[in-house]
Amino acid sequence: MATLRPDLGIIGSGSGNTLITDFWDDKQVVMAEKGVGSHQAFGGTCLNVGCIPTKMFVRPAELARSAEEAARLNVSQRTEATDWAGIRDRVFTRIDAISAAGQHYRDVEQDNVELLTAQVRLTGPRSFATEDGTVVAPDQLVLAAGSRAELPDVPGITLPQVHTSDSIMRLDRLPARVLIVGGGYVACEFAGIFDGLGSEVIQVNRSQGLMKALDADIADRYTHLAAQRWQLRLGRTLTGIQESSPAEVSQQSPRVAVTLQGPEGEETVEVDAVLVAMGRRPNTDLIGAAEAGLDLHPDGRLVVDAYQRVLSGGEPVAGLYALGDISSAAQLKHVANHEARVVAHNLEHPHRLRAARHEAIPSAVFTHPELAQVGLTEAEAVADRGAEHVTTAIQDYGATAYGWAMEDETGVVKVIADRRDGQILGAHVMGYQASNLIQPIVQAMSFGQDAYTVARGQYWIHPALMEVVENALLGLEVPVGEDAPL
């Protein structure tokens, strides 16, 4: 049984891959990676089965829908067809090559890095082993093993027509009818993709609305719009999936019968493919974190301190760090990347530790229409500050000059502030380019700028769509000092 004693060990090649800076050139690093998705790819979720490929499907789906906007603007356009196989192959030709090159670089080109392509388990708080007995006991270890899709324990869940986000993008052909279980990020993004590309979409969710974690105004409006585009079956749970009998199967016909339990009892829906998107669980069980004595949150995440050090019995374990989905409350790539920068610093400067920053974390849902948020919802702001101290403003895209140009009828920006000092507490956007429009608010919250100063302390390009953010900020009831900018 070989024991390796490198300077640095890393479990997970997603955000963990960025830890191997020049600092380690004259030191030894061992990285373990089991592979993600049906191709067991190197490089983690975001690159192979997450953020990047999904958004490469979102863009053509948006284009396929553009005839609708054109018609509002007196331009005749028609989407003739969408080429699923062409889109899929373009996406994965690019991504698979990046993943393979990344693996080759670590495995072959870097003399100081040893890549173990294996699923490993901790043998102690700061050591791990492969199944075939290679033990790795590094001076410092980073747990960056991410999360995986949660699957319900219902009959038929392992049928080949049932997918998670790991496999659905590699389908042979566009499903004529797809059933999506869940009302969160993954479910709403894929509903938008399949709807845009021409599938009949049936989205099933346990609660009565979609994106329930968002501000209620935005979640309600989004749910309403989604219901106009694709079928929503709310208040229902998935109870089973069965293969359709051979007699019912023809070239075009549905392939599985999905059973749902809802307010009117049991119902069955026949579809070509099912996507289960019911949340992601941290991979602490895969690495045996509890058995190694590491502290876990009730949802299974590792407990870390401000410096991303992993705790055991409430105390940080020397030389043991975690980052990303395995420890973070926000399962977002930009959060994992920030934490990776912090961990990289702390590994290299153990006597000058830096803390991670978890304020004003934005996120966007690249569905249709796009959604973006940062900070508190109105309900959270009221709970935190008291209703009497909270001011909100809602600005429609359609009430600004660029919104007129777009003939936009649904886009909206909502901002929330403390009326005593104008501190921005949150912002929520639904509509075209929501993920970009929210960035000035993220910046203002990150640097502690108050709502009025942000609105009037800078020029806003006229008549850019960004004026909708300026106007939303100006709608807040906040103090304006005598010398405030004009």
Ligand SMILES: Cc1cc2nc3c(=O)[nH]c(=O)nc-3n(C[C@H](O)[C@H](O)[C@H](O)COP(=O)(O)OP(=O)(O)OC[C@H]3O[C@@H](n4cnc5c(N)ncnc54)[C@H](O)[C@@H]3O)c2cc1C
């Ligand atoms: C469909 C989808 C779309 C998404 N879109 C976005 C988006 O638009 N924007 C955004 O910010 N976030 C998005 N996310 C979330 C984002 O992908 C994750 O937050 C991020 O990738 C987490 O990075 P990580 O490094 O923590 O984990 P990962 O990138 O998952 O890396 C963990 C690695 O550890 C490996 N591993 C796990 N256990 C072991 C073991 N025992 N032994 C060896 N290796 C192991 C895994 O194989 C994996 O490669 C999306 C997620 C999904 C699923």
Ligand SMILES: NC(=O)c1ccc[n+]([C@@H]2O[C@H](COP(=O)([O-])OP(=O)(O)OC[C@H]3O[C@@H](n4cnc5c(N)ncnc54)[C@H](O)[C@@H]3O)[C@@H](O)[C@H]2O)c1
């Ligand atoms: N654009 C992005 O930033 C992006 C995109 C995709 C995923 N992600 C990240 O990945 C994470 C996982 O995404 P997700 O959509 O799988 O999770 P999610 O937490 O966003 O949504 C999970 C959904 O499943 C439902 N659900 C959970 N348990 C259930 C049960 N037992 N029965 C019925 N329904 C149940 C929830 O009500 C919810 O609607 C997200 O939270 C997000 O952090 C981010």
